[in-house]
Amino acid sequence: MIEGMRRTLLVAAIAGAVLALPALAAQAQNPVLIAKVGYHNAYKIALRTPDGKLVQSIPAGTYAIVVHDYSKIHNFALGSQTENKRLFTTGIRWVGTKTYTVTLAAGNYAYACSAHFRTMNGTFVVTGG
Ligand SMILES: [Cu+2]
Incomplete structure (x- = not known):
């Protein structure tokens, strides 16, 4: 008993x-954003919301950016154009998935593959704050 x-x-x-x-x-x-670069070695890079929309304008705040770097010839780097500062980058030779937690203040941001930044890039705006 x-x-x-x-x-x-x-x-x-x-x-x-x-x-x-x-x-x-x-x-x-934190809200999640999905970064993908170089799937099947394609010269493609994108930052999307979990439902697949390209990130163009998001509110200021802290985000978990899940980076899928699929290729040994590409990488994913994120930077603030407003502050002229790099926030993070994967290695070009590195392949894998890694989550970066970043706090984004209002401003303009850009992401790119460092090796092919002229063609593999994107920008978005962070609003408010
Ligand atoms: Cu590249």
Whole structure:
């Protein structure tokens, strides 16, 4: 009987913990943007929202940018044109997926492949702040 009660309390405690976790995770989560470069070595680069729209204008804030760098001949670099500052870059030879958490203030931003920046690039605006 006591053993049974103890088990019930333990299960309730675990269930409570599991239920509480998604709420905490959602609170800490930043909006996600998806960067892709060089799929099948194509000379293509893009930054999109999770539903596939090209990022053109977004509100100021902190974002989780998930970068998929598919190619050993391309990379993905993001910079602020307003502040003339690079925020992050993957290596050209590097291939993989990495998430960068960046806080974007209002201004103009550009992303590009460093090796082919004249043709592989894009820009967007961060508003407000
Ligand atoms: Cu390139």
